[in-house]
Amino acid sequence: MHRRPISIQDIASAAGVSHSTVSRALHDSALISLEVRQRIQQLAQEMGYTPNAVAQSLKGQRTNTVGLIIASISDPFAGRVVRGIEEVAQAHHTSLFLSLSHNDPERELEIIETFHRRRVDGVISASAQMGGAYVARLAQLKMPTVLINQQAECEADRLHSVDADDYDGARQAVEHLLALGHRKIGYLGVGNRRQSNRRRFAGYCDTLSAAGIAVDAQWVRIAPTMNNVHADDVLDGQALLPALLPTGVTAVFCYNDLIAVGVLLACRERGIATPAQLSVVGYDDVDIARYVTPSLTTIHQPKLRLGAIAMQMLLDILEGRPVQSRVLTNDLVVRESTAAPGSAPVNFGD
């Protein structure tokens, strides 16, 4: 029932020539007479021939295929990045293998092995976890790799990265709050994306220190590391906020927009007015940030560009062009969730 698709051999038989001639004719090789070339091309058209990319991949050493590792596709941040990647890939006739890691190191290794089996030309990883073993294996397999938002130290020739500047983004967020007059500023982070969390937290600490404010350990809460799906970020934010309230913070800087949304929900439950009683800053500028009430002040990451540049970088590596890891800048987007500290004290508990 599953009759196989027609091959150049079939066309060769029909045209009364050898398969070599057909192969060359379809590639418009000057070795084949114009007349024969056109006849074969038309015949191929009529017979509905589609070249077998698998065979071509086996023959040549390129598969025109790239493996993509994403932590969670439900994360709105990843969605935009993937779109940027896909657009560039499509334009260069490269197909994407999609795999979700759910921030599970074991699964990440499996995915790498699968990609290697499939002989992908390269790998793009936007999976935030990045265990050491995982990157080590990537380097060992000599698969050209571009990491997104992971700031690889360029260990190997084939390991590159494109990042948005987490440290500076955090700085902008905190300085915005300082400029509004806040002095007690909390930080809500995550435990399962250590690299970026560490950098944003460092930006937060340093900026406060530079302003002569000693960071109180009570102001900082990190979500436990068990949950790795994105939806839980909101729950985490919601669960983490109460612990922060007794400390008297008038503003909170969140690891990302979803945490911030959780904070907003928690405030709503408790009748805490935002931003009158508590200012909230997110990170990423995902779509949701514009839709919640109040709309979120946040740090905008150039997600589409992040993806597009990563893909372009990978193509450059494959073509042997010189490439250099890049760090993009983020921009503060001021919306409604931040204001000068109000007179109303935070009402914790009831």
Place this chain on the structure above:
Amino acid sequence: MHRRPISIQDIASAAGVSHSTVSRALHDSALISLEVRQRIQQLAQEMGYTPNAVAQSLKGQRTNTVGLIIASISDPFAGRVVRGIEEVAQAHHTSLFLSLSHNDPERELEIIETFHRRRVDGVISASAQMGGAYVARLAQLKMPTVLINQQAECEADRLHSVDADDYDGARQAVEHLLALGHRKIGYLGVGNRRQSNRRRFAGYCDTLSAAGIAVDAQWVRIAPTMNNVHADDVLDGQALLPALLPTGVTAVFCYNDLIAVGVLLACRERGIATPAQLSVVGYDDVDIARYVTPSLTTIHQPKLRLGAIAMQMLLDILEGRPVQSRVLTNDLVVRESTAAPGSAPVNFGD
């Protein structure tokens, strides 16, 4: 520089046997003596051998590869569906090719051709547009296909679908509003997803009719078809609502949650209280629905299951098992955006 990965031939040379023996040994064939089998397996391990899936695909007629067509990855609805698909695929050692159509029929055709070139075992499409030519080509190429939320008429043997019941979902939404006491209920739809929009609209019309209410054409607005990216759904909802206000509707049923979010934003701009002055019902139950204010009453689609079942169905087709298109049921989720029609009249304009 790009030394090729080692092959079974390399192992054969190292072990002093033929490549056939290696191939059989690695497959634990009983034809090979246990001693040789173990020796070769260990050798393969030591040499870091990874089977070449491309060659295997060429030899066998299966590639263990599935093509995935999604309208837009940024659409939170698609994200969950993809996750369901990916989970089942991963469990069955099947890799996914991801392509985004942006609801562009021309692009959809290109994608189909690419998938065919790559000899994917099957295709899953969650691209809502579905031009006729596109499905026709799929059937012509004899690629086993499962459509999600497109209710294919099972034209060919290989064309199946898994859907959530749009008509019934719309019925539930409207009956909920009727039960609350609403009589004038608007509908905000989209122009670029005709199939599902038509079905939801039909459910809306029929339910109102069954309740003895004649649908006023003024109550219905469909977003123009130019924009196909998801983010614009919110803008469309925002832009469409004003036209609806003068008609005196006390509730509006939206094609999806994003449209509904747009409606909420428009209401906020104009000082219209939701749900006191206007009840809003969405569709899909994406995460955002829980995060906006007021949280959205909506129709929950089993997105994860939709994807998982689609993938499982495709695997069944490939294994020759009998399969049947399925229609899943949706559930009404009541939240804060709906209430009995208030006394306060809608204040349109200023």
Place this chain on the structure above:
DNA sequence: GAGGGTTTTGCACACGTGTGCAGTATACAG
């Protein structure tokens, strides 16, 4: 030690495509 049975291995081909090299046909010059 020859014959028969069993176990183990290698040869050769297949999958579909691309390409170096040799071979054939055509044209042209001597």
Place this chain on the structure above:
DNA sequence: CTGTATACTGCACACGTGTGCAAAACCCTC
């Protein structure tokens, strides 16, 4: 008519893997 340059085409191999069939090696029995 022979020799040579030129245009065109086919042979044969390669990519890496899997498999039917035959051949080789081994064991056992008479």
